Amino acid sequence: MKAPLVMLACAAVGSFLWMHWPGTDYAALATARDQRALDRRGDIVIAALMDSSQTDYVNGIRLAAHEINCEDPAPPHQTVPGCKTLLDRRVTLRIEQVQDNPKTDTSLVNQIVGDDRVVAVLGHRSSAVALPVSMIYESARVIFMSPFATRKALTGHDFQYVFRMAPSSPAMADQLASLAATLGYGRVAILHANIGYDRELAFLFEDAAHERGIRISSRRSFNAASEDYRGLISELRAQTFDAVFLSATTGADARMARQLRELGVTAPIIGTDIDPEGFRKAAGPAGESTILPSLYRADQSGWRNAKFVQSFQANHGRPPDANAAQGYDSMLLLASAIRTANTTRTSAITSALHFMPFWIGVTGLHGYDLHGDLLGKHYRFQWLHDDTWQALPELQRRVQFERTEQDAVRSGAPLASPSAALRDDSPAEQVQQLQFDLARRILQWDRLGVIVALDAGDSPVKVLPPLTKLTGISPEPCVVRAATLDADLTRCLRQLSTQSDAIMLARFGHLGPIDSQALQAIQDRLRRVDLPVLALSSLNDNLMTPGLSLYIDVESKQADFPRAQQIVAQLAPRQAAKAAGKRMANLPLVTADLQTLQALGVQKSTVLLNLYAQEMPLAPPRENLARRDERARAATAASSVGGLASASASAPALPASPPTAPAR
Numbered sequence: 001m002k003a004p005l006v007m008l009a010c011a012a013v014g015s016f017l018w019m020h021w022p023g024t025d026y027a028a029l030a031t032a033r034d035q036r037a038l039d040r041r042g043d044i045v046i047a048a049l050m051d052s053s054q055t056d057y058v059n060g061i062r063l064a065a066h067e068i069n070c071e072d073p074a075p076p077h078q079t080v081p082g083c084k085t086l087l088d089r090r091v092t093l094r095i096e097q098v099q100d101n102p103k104t105d106t107s108l109v110n111q112i113v114g115d116d117r118v119v120a121v122l123g124h125r126s127s128a129v130a131l132p133v134s135m136i137y138e139s140a141r142v143i144f145m146s147p148f149a150t151r152k153a154l155t156g157h158d159f160q161y162v163f164r165m166a167p168s169s170p171a172m173a174d175q176l177a178s179l180a181a182t183l184g185y186g187r188v189a190i191l192h193a194n195i196g197y198d199r200e201l202a203f204l205f206e207d208a209a210h211e212r213g214i215r216i217s218s219r220r221s222f223n224a225a226s227e228d229y230r231g232l233i234s235e236l237r238a239q240t241f242d243a244v245f246l247s248a249t250t251g252a253d254a255r256m257a258r259q260l261r262e263l264g265v266t267a268p269i270i271g272t273d274i275d276p277e278g279f280r281k282a283a284g285p286a287g288e289s290t291i292l293p294s295l296y297r298a299d300q301s302g303w304r305n306a307k308f309v310q311s312f313q314a315n316h317g318r319p320p321d322a323n324a325a326q327g328y329d330s331m332l333l334l335a336s337a338i339r340t341a342n343t344t345r346t347s348a349i350t351s352a353l354h355f356m357p358f359w360i361g362v363t364g365l366h367g368y369d370l371h372g373d374l375l376g377k378h379y380r381f382q383w384l385h386d387d388t389w390q391a392l393p394e395l396q397r398r399v400q401f402e403r404t405e406q407d408a409v410r411s412g413a414p415l416a417s418p419s420a421a422l423r424d425d426s427p428a429e430q431v432q433q434l435q436f437d438l439a440r441r442i443l444q445w446d447r448l449g450v451i452v453a454l455d456a457g458d459s460p461v462k463v464l465p466p467l468t469k470l471t472g473i474s475p476e477p478c479v480v481r482a483a484t485l486d487a488d489l490t491r492c493l494r495q496l497s498t499q500s501d502a503i504m505l506a507r508f509g510h511l512g513p514i515d516s517q518a519l520q521a522i523q524d525r526l527r528r529v530d531l532p533v534l535a536l537s538s539l540n541d542n543l544m545t546p547g548l549s550l551y552i553d554v555e556s557k558q559a560d561f562p563r564a565q566q567i568v569a570q571l572a573p574r575q576a577a578k579a580a581g582k583r584m585a586n587l588p589l590v591t592a593d594l595q596t597l598q599a600l601g602v603q604k605s606t607v608l609l610n611l612y613a614q615e616m617p618l619a620p621p622r623e624n625l626a627r628r629d630e631r632a633r634a635a636t637a638a639s640s641v642g643g644l645a646s647a648s649a650s651a652p653a654l655p656a657s658p659p660t661a662p663a664r
Contacts, residue, residue, distance in 0.1 A: 024110060026139035032116040033141055037345035043092040044344055046334065047112050048327070049123025051100045057147060058095055060320065060327030061122055063311055065091045068335050074314040086335050087342065094118060102129050109133045113140035119344050120145065122330045127151035127197060134162045141346050143353075145334065147326040150273060151197060155372040160350050163372040165330050165363075166273075167379060169197070170204050172293055175379050176245070176270055177208035178399035179291065182583055183568060184576025185242040187217045188270075191232075191256060192247040193224035201247045201272055209245075217241040224252040233263045242573050245270045254282030261286040268383075268571050276382070276389050285387075289571065293379035296325035296363045297391055300380075303618045308362045322363075329361035357603040358612075360594055365612045367604055376609040383571070392567060393560035397587045397613070404438070404610040424556065424585035431586055432470055432538040435552045438588055439504070441607045442550060443532050449496030449503045450477035451489070453511050467506055467539075475499075482511045485518065489525050502532045505548075509540040523547035532600050548616065549596045555587040589613035 046065075050058040066073045068091050070083030085091075096112065098105045105124075112118055113136060120143035124130040130149035137144035138159045146154065146162075150169040155162060167175075180188055188209060192202035199221065206216055217239040220232050246256060246269050253274050260269070269290040271279070276294075280287055298309050298319040308328060312320040320328070334349075336359055341348035358376055359366045365376035378400060381392035401418075408415045420426055421434040440448075450471060454463060460479060467477060478496055480488035496503050526533050526547030534550040535541040537557060555561055565581045572580040590608060593616040602608070 030141035036116045043090045045092050045117040047094045047118050047121040049098045054323045057323040057327040060324035061331045064328045064331035073311040102132050113142050145330050164374050167374050169201050173204035174208045175399045181212040182398045184572045184580045187215045187241045188243050188245050189217050189241040190219040190245045194221040198247040224249050229259050243268045247272050250275045250278050254279050257283045258286040287384045290384045294382045296322040305362045325363050329363050367609050394564045400610050407606045422586045424582045435536040435538050439534050442605045443502045445501035447500045449500030451492045452477045452506045453480050453508045505535040506539040549593050551591040556585040
């Protein structure tokens with residue numbers, strides 16, 4: 001079903017341009033923009049588009065611009081001493097009001113691309129507008145970053161200047177189908193409005209559900225403008241199903257939910273990228289147990305998000321929503337690419353975006369393929385419970401692992417025993433083997449050094465052979481003991497740093513309680529090593545030792561896991577609730593120091609992009625890596641655009657509210 005839908009979308013775009021594209025010489029405009037970029041003076045102009053209903057998107061962009069311009073983000077925005085602006089220039093925002101209508105917005109788009117100072121456009125939230133105007137931006141060589149448009153065709157034309165800031169509709173459908181499988185929904189009924197996007201998403205979900213063994217009990221379309229769906233629902237009630245997948249526009253979604261509950265359908269509803277607050281208010285109690293995808297929540301964890309929430313609250317007196325977060329990340333990501341390219345020439349900036357290894361923002365990890373599709377970023381989930389949208393913790397992890405499995409199979413090197421390792425009663429050796437396999441694929445070492453912590457009662461004869469079997473390392477690993485930890489660690493790091501490409505810590509959880517001073521000493525030692533240092537929770541490293549570059553843990557050890565199990569028990573069918581909990585227990589998740597990994601040459605690892613879960617706690621930069629960073633930056637300045645794939649590693653990553661959904 002996918003190919004005909006894409007062809008229809010492309011035909012619609014072509015028809016629009018035939019009727020509305022004025023006779024403008026976009027090639028001349030592109031040449032003028034390139035000439036303007038040669039002048040490294042003056043402000044860097046970015047167009048930010050604001051529609052009447054979602055002004056916080058532009059507020060997020062403004063907040064990021066203040067930070068880039070070295071201005072305190074809180075009013076009165078005073079200059080921060082010692083801060084470096086973007087290429088020693090100021091970012092100026094050209095803020096324009098749009099109607100989110102392809103006919104009325106076209107003339108404004110042509111005005112924007114006619115200004116050769118404009119480097120990029122941030123905005124156009126709906127696919128209905130983003131799709132046709134993307135051709136204008138591509139022809140005029142203006143970078144276009146759409147915050148919420150998800151239609152597959154947006155990045156289906158091999159354009160170089162068009163980038164998504166939200167995962168595509170196929171990615172969303174895949175995640176929703178994975179969620180349904182995790183919750184044990186063996187049969188799902190599909191209801192969708194009979195218009196383009198809603199129909200497309202329903203077909204995509206059906207395909208993804210079939211791949212996971214989910215049966216579609218029935219699929220029905222309806223007129224979104226209709227007020228009465230009771231006849232359709234009466235037919236639906238004759239079927240057996242565990243959940244309802246509902247793809248409909250705002251208004252129709254709430255009407256359908258109310259009438260489903262009115263006629264006795266109590267199954268959970270899986271929704272799409274609708275307006276959560278509009279749905280909650282319109283559906284009332286009937287919205288209970290509705291699950292939606294979400295790009296951002298202000299109550300999510302992490303130091304980066306805490307900083308963003310504090311700054312936004314200081315500026316606007318309220319927490320940020322998904323609109324603000326998408327605007328904030330769009331501006332900072334664009335600035336990071338401009339720094340990497342070291343120019344405002346848009347062809348160089350697009351190369352930086354396409355080839356960057358990864359970039360972290362408040363909405364997650366961002367990487368791009370050559371089409372402008374997102375890698376790494378994924379939807380989280382939230383559910384309506386007691387008239388409040390609440391986070392569904394950890395339930396997005398399954399699809400991340402599925403993508404890793406698929407990539408491994410395509411590469412011809414499948415993962416080590418993944419199904420056996422994921423059960424909650426799996427032998428420790430299988431979990432260890434899977435985590436070790438994932439770490440090896442991320443860091444790509446040829447030589448691995450292992451530091452094994454033994455306490456006074458441990459015997460190397462008992463401990464080391466199993467570890468040697470796991471790693472395949474023939475030399476005996478270096479041993480440290482609690483009583484002489486500081487000296488032993490210094491000795492081992494000195495010894496292994498000349499013999500290895502990466503260093504793994506093992507059994508550090510056996511050292512017993514470690515005071516803060518000892519932890520600081522460990523961090524200081526580890527951060528002096530010019531190699532990635534990793535640990536696996538399955539090797540008794542239950543403490544995420546400070547100073548690591550990479551840490552691989554499992555889902556069941558996360559603080560939110562007990563709550564996730566409780567929610568699963570409420571949402572899953574009674575007979576499937578226990579099995580659903582088991583399916584989550586040993587899902588691997590990756591915590592990483594991205595800046596360190598980039599500086600150490602770890603580029604666009606698909607395993608890292610897929611399994612990345614959270615950022616390492618903020619720590620001082622490594623002194624030797626800072627020197628390497630300067631060397632890489634100098635190499636970037638001297639390299640051609642074709643070298644941006646490796647040079648982008650030198651670019652630094654820049655840094656509960658009512659949830660808001662993307663527009664389609």
